[in-house]
Amino acid sequence: MKKAYLEFVVGLFLAIGIGCLAWMSIKVARKEFFARKGYQVQAAFSNGSGLRRGTPVVIAGVEIGRVESVGLADYEARVRIVIQQGVVLQGDTIASIKTKGLIGEKYIEFTPGASDKTIKPGGVIRETQPAMDMEALIGKYIQGNLAKPDDKGQPPR
Amino acid sequence: MKTLRCRLLALVAVGVSLGACAGEPTTQLRATTDKIIALLQDPALKTEARNSERRQLIRKELDQRIDWATAARSSLGRHWAKRTRAEQTEFVSLFSRLLEETFIDKFQTYHGELDKFEYLGEKILDEYASVKAQISTKDHIVHPVEYRLQKSGQDWRVYDVLLEGVSLVKNYRDQFDEILAKSSYEKLAADLRAKIPQASP
Numbered sequence: 001m002k003k004a005y006l007e008f009v010v011g012l013f014l015a016i017g018i019g020c021l022a023w024m025s026i027k028v029a030r031k032e033f034f035a036r037k038g039y040q041v042q043a044a045f046s047n048g049s050g051l052r053r054g055t056p057v058v059i060a061g062v063e064i065g066r067v068e069s070v071g072l073a074d075y076e077a078r079v080r081i082v083i084q085q086g087v088v089l090q091g092d093t094i095a096s097i098k099t100k101g102l103i104g105e106k107y108i109e110f111t112p113g114a115s116d117k118t119i120k121p122g123g124v125i126r127e128t129q130p131a132m133d134m135e136a137l138i139g140k141y142i143q144g145n146l147a148k149p150d151d152k153g154q155p156p157r
Numbered sequence: 158m159k160t161l162r163c164r165l166l167a168l169v170a171v172g173v174s175l176g177a178c179a180g181e182p183t184t185q186l187r188a189t190t191d192k193i194i195a196l197l198q199d200p201a202l203k204t205e206a207r208n209s210e211r212r213q214l215i216r217k218e219l220d221q222r223i224d225w226a227t228a229a230r231s232s233l234g235r236h237w238a239k240r241t242r243a244e245q246t247e248f249v250s251l252f253s254r255l256l257e258e259t260f261i262d263k264f265q266t267y268h269g270e271l272d273k274f275e276y277l278g279e280k281i282l283d284e285y286a287s288v289k290a291q292i293s294t295k296d297h298i299v300h301p302v303e304y305r306l307q308k309s310g311q312d313w314r315v316y317d318v319l320l321e322g323v324s325l326v327k328n329y330r331d332q333f334d335e336i337l338a339k340s341s342y343e344k345l346a347a348d349l350r351a352k353i354p355q356a357s358p
Contacts, residue, residue, distance in 0.1 A: 114237030130322045
């Protein structure tokens with residue numbers, strides 16, 4: 001009787017442990033067992049670097065959706081986003097890719113607009129602002145300085 | 158300052174434009190920028206005496222191509238609906254005057270920095286279009302530009318410009334949102350009025 005009880009407790013402990021591991025794996029990988037309640041919209045970014053499935057979408061810092069998938073279409077990043085039911089997006093909502101801190105993870109910020117039209121389920125967010133390419137900007141700054149003509153007006157070699 | 162200069166070039170551009178897949182939005186955009194660059198390069202209009210005339214001619218071209226009402230409404234964002242009809246009308250006027258004054262001031266200091274302006278392509282989605290372009294300056298710097306246009310009758314009119322991926326409307330929307338979060342619309346309108354020279358027509 002006592003042995004059976006001990007085996008039951010050990011078994012229960014093991015089951016709880018496996019359950020915790022499974023829960024952590026799901027959370028870390030941001031997988032969902034059940035379809036998220038909401039509606040889907042699309043957005044195209046000329047630079048979608050850092051976006052992946054599960055990337056949060058926020059308005060005023062509050063999460064209102066997540067990226068469902070990221071693909072390439074017509075040499076642009078085509079992003080599918082699932083928005084929480086009840087969140088209304090105006091036709092001129094701007095979706096911009098931001099970074100948490102200087103080198104943190106990417107997220108998408110929606111800035112509400114003023115249009116009378118709203119984005120319907122399956123619709124497209126046409127106003128997008130791509131991720132800032134810091135390397136290109138820094139490179140341009142450096143190159144710009146180097147490329148300035150010399151004092152005699154001659155272009156650099 | 159440098160960004161503003163680039164935005165100026167983005168608005169002006171094209172004296173030496175190289176064409177690519179020119180649809181209706183690109184063709185109309187090019188027509189306006191061609192006219193503006195011609196006005197800027199016209200030696201007869203560069204004199205001090207004809208300065209005001211040149212400003213008015215540029216303003217006329219900008220008014221025809223830029224959809225000030227949409228740009229202003231979108232820049233005010235979620236605060237637009239809270240304003241009365243009279244305030245909305247006033248805001249469109251203030252916003253357009255602010256941008257015009259800012260850009261036209263910069264036009265006065267334009268000395269032919271533009272080297273090359275290339276249209277890279279356009280996309281049309283219902284009554285909206287985006288035209289991608291790149292500006293090369295004489296000091297060998299290339300700036301990507303994207304125009305966002307909306308069809309109004311037969312005309313395609315610009316309501317936003319992205320330079321280096323940064324949207325003009327988003328920039329103003331963030332600033333107005335910040336000001337309105339801290340103070341009132343009256344304060345914002347007063348700030349805008351203060352930035353517009355009273356002497357200008």
